[in-house]
Amino acid sequence: MYETLEIELQAGVATVWMNRPDVHNAFNAQLIADLTAACRQLDADDAVRVVVLAGRGKSFSAGADLNWMKAAGAASEAENFADAMKLAGMLRTLAGMDKPTIARVHGAALGGGMGLASACDICVAGDRAVFATSEVKFGIIPSAISPYVIRAIGERHAYRYFQTAERIDATRAAELGLAHERVATEELDAKVAEIVAALLQGGPKSQAAAKDLIRGVANRPVSDAVVEDTARRIAQLRATPEAREGLSAFLDKRLAAWVPQA
Numbered sequence: 590m591y592e593t594l595e596i597e598l599q600a601g602v603a604t605v606w607m608n609r610p611d612v613h614n615a616f617n618a619q620l621i622a623d624l625t626a627a628c629r630q631l632d633a634d635d636a637v638r639v640v641v642l643a644g645r646g647k648s649f650s651a652g653a654d655l656n657w658m659k660a661a662g663a664a665s666e667a668e669n670f671a672d673a674m675k676l677a678g679m680l681r682t683l684a685g686m687d688k689p690t691i692a693r694v695h696g697a698a699l700g701g702g703m704g705l706a707s708a709c710d711i712c713v714a715g716d717r718a719v720f721a722t723s724e725v726k727f728g729i730i731p732s733a734i735s736p737y738v739i740r741a742i743g744e745r746h747a748y749r750y751f752q753t754a755e756r757i758d759a760t761r762a763a764e765l766g767l768a769h770e771r772v773a774t775e776e777l778d779a780k781v782a783e784i785v786a787a788l789l790q791g792g793p794k795s796q797a798a799a800k801d802l803i804r805g806v807a808n809r810p811v812s813d814a815v816v817e818d819t820a821r822r823i824a825q826l827r828a829t830p831e832a833r834e835g836l837s838a839f840l841d842k843r844l845a846a847w848v849p850q851a
Contacts, residue, residue: 591623595645596631600849601638602785603631604693610646615654616676616701625679632686638847639788640686641781642709643693644702652700652723676701677733684708684737687797689788693781694718695774703767704734707741710800712767713781715774720757720767722750741767792831792847798822 590596595606605627607614614620631637644650664672683690683705692698692709695718703720706712714720722731722738731738731751739747742765750757762768772780788796802822809815826832831847838845 591627593617593620593623594627596627598637601636601789602641603634603637603639604641604643605631607642607644607650610644610648612654613646613648613651613697614644614702615651615657617654617657618672618675621675621679625675625682628679628682628686632688637688638793639689639691639785641691641693641785642683642705644695646696648696648702649692649694649698649718650702650705651697652702658727673733680704680708680733680737687800688793689796689800691781691784693777694720694768695777699723700731701734704731704737707734707737707767711769711784712741712762713770713772713777713784714759714762714768715777716759716771717774718759718762718768718771720762721754722747723754725752726754738767741765789847789849790845792835792845794829794831795826795835798826 593607593609595608597604597606605624607620607624609615609617609620628640631640690709690711692706692712694706694712695715698706698718698720700721700723703722706714706720722734724731735747735751742750746765749755757765757767759768759771763771770780770784802819805818805822806815834847835845844850
């Protein structure tokens with residue numbers, strides 16, 4: 590269905606493979622459009638519980654396609670704004686998905702590739718993964734990816750890496766909080782499968798609500814409004830069919846209906 594992607598669906602897990610290995614899965618207009626459409630499609634599909642984002646070939650994603658960047662340099666400001674909005678929209682669509690998302694990172698995740706890893710809920714990095722916000726080397730800035738990278742590594746570290754464009758290896762990425770797990774490359778799929786198995790134990794509607802809770806609470810002072818908001822959220826969920834099923838399953842010592850049966 591997609592020119593630049595391959596999507597595999599197995600037991601409720603959709604693996605989205607960026608499939609431009611000859612250019613290290615670099616972004617161009619088609620890849621941006623395909624990722625946007627795929628995220629929307631998968632988020633609306635009740636058969637999909639978890640989305641894993643991965644890259645074919647040697648890299649996860651090496652950022653922007655050089656030919657695409659060259660064309661942007663010759664375009665007008667209005668044309669560049671339109672292109673930037675499409676990239677920003679794709680990242681926002683990925684970050685805003687109701688479904689849990691995992692970045693499976695091997696090889697290079699540079700520029701926009703680091704943005705994709707940051708926009709996913711969870712990042713698992715192989716030990717040969719390398720990250721960078723390399724934009725200043727090209728005379729530009731990591732603008733569209735900045736909300737997600739800063740969320741992942743924090744403002745203080747962003748001051749360093751946005752300006753130095755230093756390469757960040759997998760060990761350092763884990764120290765920064767960018768990667769939740771750093772594993773040997775040959776163990777990458779096993780670690781992703783382990784996290785997927787944990788995610789499949791949770792209720793899909795409660796997981797979506799948990800993601801929305803984080804967005805609503807993060808970086809806000811504990812005000813009366815925040816306290817009331819958190820109380821209202823749990824009150825609304827307690828009476829849902831999913832919550833009733835989860836409690837009944839626990840009391841009955843059985844798997845909840847949403848958990849895949851062995």
